Amino acid sequence: MCGIAGILSLDGQPARADDVRRMCAAMQHRGPDDEGVYRGTGVALGMRRLSIIDLQTGHQPVSNEDGSVWVVLNGEIYNYRELRRHLESRGHRLATRTDTETIAHLYEVYGPNLVAHLRGMFAFALWDERRRQLLLARDRLGIKPLYYGEFGSYLVFASEVKAVLQAPFVPRELDWHAVDHLFTSLTTPRAQSIIRGVRKLEPAHLLRAAPGAPIRTTRYWDLSTTPDRNASVEEHVELLRAVLDESIRLHMVSDVPTGAFLSGGIDSSAVVAGMTRHASGPVSTFSIGFDEPAYDERLHARRVATHLGTDHHELMVQPDALEALDDIVWHLDEPFGDSSAIPTYAVSRLASEHITVVLSGDGGDELFAGYDKYRVEERERRAPPLPAHVRKLLGLAGRIMPDDVRGKNFASHFSLTGWPRYLDAGSLFRLDARRALFRPEVMARFAGHDPWREAYAVLNGTTGGWLAQALRLDLDQYLPLDILTKVDRMSMAHAIEARVPLLDHHVVEVAAMIPPELKLADGTGKWIFKRALRGLLPDDILDRPKQGFAVPLGQWFRGRLEPTARELLLSPRSRQREIFDPRYVERLIARHRRGRPLDLQLWTLMCFELWCRIFLDEQAFGRDPRPVRRAAARRSVPSPAGAALA
Numbered sequence: 001m002c003g004i005a006g007i008l009s010l011d012g013q014p015a016r017a018d019d020v021r022r023m024c025a026a027m028q029h030r031g032p033d034d035e036g037v038y039r040g041t042g043v044a045l046g047m048r049r050l051s052i053i054d055l056q057t058g059h060q061p062v063s064n065e066d067g068s069v070w071v072v073l074n075g076e077i078y079n080y081r082e083l084r085r086h087l088e089s090r091g092h093r094l095a096t097r098t099d100t101e102t103i104a105h106l107y108e109v110y111g112p113n114l115v116a117h118l119r120g121m122f123a124f125a126l127w128d129e130r131r132r133q134l135l136l137a138r139d140r141l142g143i144k145p146l147y148y149g150e151f152g153s154y155l156v157f158a159s160e161v162k163a164v165l166q167a168p169f170v171p172r173e174l175d176w177h178a179v180d181h182l183f184t185s186l187t188t189p190r191a192q193s194i195i196r197g198v199r200k201l202e203p204a205h206l207l208r209a210a211p212g213a214p215i216r217t218t219r220y221w222d223l224s225t226t227p228d229r230n231a232s233v234e235e236h237v238e239l240l241r242a243v244l245d246e247s248i249r250l251h252m253v254s255d256v257p258t259g260a261f262l263s264g265g266i267d268s269s270a271v272v273a274g275m276t277r278h279a280s281g282p283v284s285t286f287s288i289g290f291d292e293p294a295y296d297e298r299l300h301a302r303r304v305a306t307h308l309g310t311d312h313h314e315l316m317v318q319p320d321a322l323e324a325l326d327d328i329v330w331h332l333d334e335p336f337g338d339s340s341a342i343p344t345y346a347v348s349r350l351a352s353e354h355i356t357v358v359l360s361g362d363g364g365d366e367l368f369a370g371y372d373k374y375r376v377e378e379r380e381r382r383a384p385p386l387p388a389h390v391r392k393l394l395g396l397a398g399r400i401m402p403d404d405v406r407g408k409n410f411a412s413h414f415s416l417t418g419w420p421r422y423l424d425a426g427s428l429f430r431l432d433a434r435r436a437l438f439r440p441e442v443m444a445r446f447a448g449h450d451p452w453r454e455a456y457a458v459l460n461g462t463t464g465g466w467l468a469q470a471l472r473l474d475l476d477q478y479l480p481l482d483i484l485t486k487v488d489r490m491s492m493a494h495a496i497e498a499r500v501p502l503l504d505h506h507v508v509e510v511a512a513m514i515p516p517e518l519k520l521a522d523g524t525g526k527w528i529f530k531r532a533l534r535g536l537l538p539d540d541i542l543d544r545p546k547q548g549f550a551v552p553l554g555q556w557f558r559g560r561l562e563p564t565a566r567e568l569l570l571s572p573r574s575r576q577r578e579i580f581d582p583r584y585v586e587r588l589i590a591r592h593r594r595g596r597p598l599d600l601q602l603w604t605l606m607c608f609e610l611w612c613r614i615f616l617d618e619q620a621f622g623r624d625p626r627p628v629r630r631a632a633a634r635r636s637v638p639s640p641a642g643a644a645l646a
Helices: 017-025 080-089 099-117 176-185 233-251 266-278 298-308 319-332 341-352 364-368 372-382 388-400 408-414 418-425 431-437 440-445 453-460 466-492 505-512 527-533 539-543 553-557 562-569 582-593 599-617
Strands: 002-009 034-040 043-049 069-077 120-128 133-138 147-151 154-158 205-209 216-219 258-261 284-289 311-316 357-359 497-499
Touching (some): 002 017, 017 034, 043 069, 069 099, 080 099, 099 120, 099 133, 176 431, 176 599, 233 266, 258 341, 266 364, 266 539, 284 298, 284 341, 298 311, 364 505, 372 418, 408 418, 418 453, 527 539, 553 582, 562 599
Parallel strands (some): 258 357, 357 497
Antiparallel strands (some): 002 154, 034 043, 133 205
16 A cells, blocks of 8 residues: 655656655655655656555565566555466566566556456556656556646646645646535545546546647446346355455455454444454454444444454544544545544544554445435335426425425425436535525536536446446445545555455456345345355344444534534634635534534535645645654665666
8 A cells, every 4th residue: 555646747848756755745644664756757756655565675666677667556456466477477577576566567468458457456657668658547446546637748646636736836726616516415526626637537547648649548447247137046145255255365465464444234244254264363353432322333343243253442432533633634635525534534543553454344335235325215216206296396395495494305305306306315515505505606616517417427327227327326436436535545544554355346246247136125235245144144233224334423513513613614714715605604503503414514514624724725734744653663664776766
């Protein structure tokens, strides 16, 4: 696991290694063990390394035999040993035992098509000195991040936005369409960041750039698998069990201590159960809890830990955890509307005291229909449709009812049908609320922008019925933009590597072969996933209602956190931005105090304001405000000398 960065000159001018070093310094938390920079003809590549595989000789950047191909990698290639044997059989000589080196040699054999041979989570940059071509690639599901932008005559890229902003030619200006997307759906868009001109390389995409040529991006993988209705339920179950077991085994490969997040839910419990079959001793597991019983899953986690015999660790999270709010926002890298970043930060901090690699159960809900929203949508689609005139009246009522009146959201929701209704249920601020929240001149900047445009494109481009469409939407949007972003940033904040075996692309393809009606059956989500886990986990764990990984922000905002929210959101500094209407913000705080659940809205507003202060207002924002933990205790990794290393 690392942070990577680089600059490519598009007009033949030199690329400064010092600029890349500053970019890497902003990501020291991602790789406290080592740093390396390569400078070639018009290009500079850099990395910060967290040593996981090949602790002694795994220094990056890594090259092929003659130094004509150089690579920096963020992530892990789980089939690198198999690839290494394949390359050696073709006469390649590998100088290290690291997975990164296999990419350089695979490029010599397969060119950009090398990505088809990789099984893992990755974002890498490859420089071909002979062709003077830069190749950027991101893994199929978007587990690892990669940002880039073209500014003047330079292409700049990095694992985090804060690193891109260290390049002296990158302006700090908001992308207003990304702001609109954030306050609609909790995240910035799939291909844009919060900073104008800084883009995300989308999952399963390659970027090719060379001086004097246009920058090209292409998609190299798509989930085109169709459900296999000829296979029996038991055949699906057996194939699913086999691919899960294989994926978990591969994800455990490491030269450093490994453990797992354990909430007591089905997904994390399934991962831990698989780990116990391959571990030589007890698996280390980590859970957090809260004083508020509705949010506390420690009892369930202990039940699983006892059943599987793990070395279990717990942490009680109190409201004072929000004293780390500046740190959380700094590491989130972009404004972020999902408050579950807070417990993810806390459990990552706990795990970092014991291990370096942690496995997580993320992805099960999106693959096997585990969210309540799927059951709600099934129920609403089965209900007789309301007459058009009734829906029209409900829509009118929803528009004219004041925000404080109960029933407004109900009326607005049921005035819609189909996908507009489904997406409406997931809106943070509906259009009328955004018009009240933002000042008129800001709303004018959103003109012509539909924050749900990408979602509709995915839904309309997917076949197989409404559930297949909804699952594909979450796999395409919600996972990379929310869930995987949160896990990557909060684990890296504590210099640990989080791996997600349920999102191995082989597992994803097998899951896509399972008909949707076997995922959501008889009103039960994850029906076939639970079937595959029978006998491996206690029935009471498999059958208990789903409990989201959430934090009791609602109670905290009505208690000791309210003055903090008020002071932050209604401060002169916030008002001077002239983005939000302070009268509406004050109404939101008051409505929440009176019992309306608006904690996500307030959290997103606070996160945005803090992000603006750190990244737009501060001049020295690139420095981590908290010393990197555990770096001093790490085994030092020597940096090899060489003429190509600048």
